[in-house]
Amino acid sequence: MSLYLARFLHLPESYWAAISAIIVMYSDVSRTKKASGFRLVGTAIGVCVGAAFAALFGQSLWAFGAAVALTVLLCALLGFAEAARLAGVAVAIVMLVGRPGNPWVTALHRFLEVSFGIVIAVLVSTLIWPAQTAKRE
Numbered sequence: 001m002s003l004y005l006a007r008f009l010h011l012p013e014s015y016w017a018a019i020s021a022i023i024v025m026y027s028d029v030s031r032t033k034k035a036s037g038f039r040l041v042g043t044a045i046g047v048c049v050g051a052a053f054a055a056l057f058g059q060s061l062w063a064f065g066a067a068v069a070l071t072v073l074l075c076a077l078l079g080f081a082e083a084a085r086l087a088g089v090a091v092a093i094v095m096l097v098g099r100p101g102n103p104w105v106t107a108l109h110r111f112l113e114v115s116f117g118i119v120i121a122v123l124v125s126t127l128i129w130p131a132q133t134a135k136r137e
Contacts, residue, residue, distance in 0.1 A: 002120035011113050012099075020117025025125060032125035036118045042083030043114045046071055046090025047107035054095045054103035067091045090114075 002021045006014030024035040049071045057063035068088045075084035094107050 001124075002117040005116045005120070006113050009112070011109050013109065013113055016110065016113035017117040017120070020114045021121040021124075022117075024118055025121045029122075029125045032121055036122050038080070038083040039086050039114060040118055041080050042075065042086030043090045043111055045074055045078075045080070045083065046087035047094050047111050049074065049087075050091035050094030051103040051107035053091075054106075059095055064091070064095045067095060 002017035003014055006017035011017070020039060024032055024039050026032045026035060049067050053063045053067035053070075068091050071087045071091050072084045075081055075087050080087075090110060093110055094103060097106075099106050
């Protein structure tokens, strides 16, 4: 479903919507929601830092390294340490995958593609596959 939505909106790498849905999907709703939150926050931080560095410094390796380091630091300072690796992936995609045009557009597309996957995964987990893990006493 997320792939269809991303394709309908003509997002350039719509497959990220499907990949994101698969990455965050667990057999119980609470784990899906937790993973979704980390992926969403990590992607938001990563695409913002990646787009800013790409706009200011281009695709140089030193800028990429600095952007990843800053992204990991920001995640830690903001209390999202578990989202740091996903944020680093978002930086890499925005900065290293050569696309013509404005890096902010690339960042927006990346965020939307991931967000669609997350929303669909949470909906499927909640409405179609609502298994809950039994709490151990």
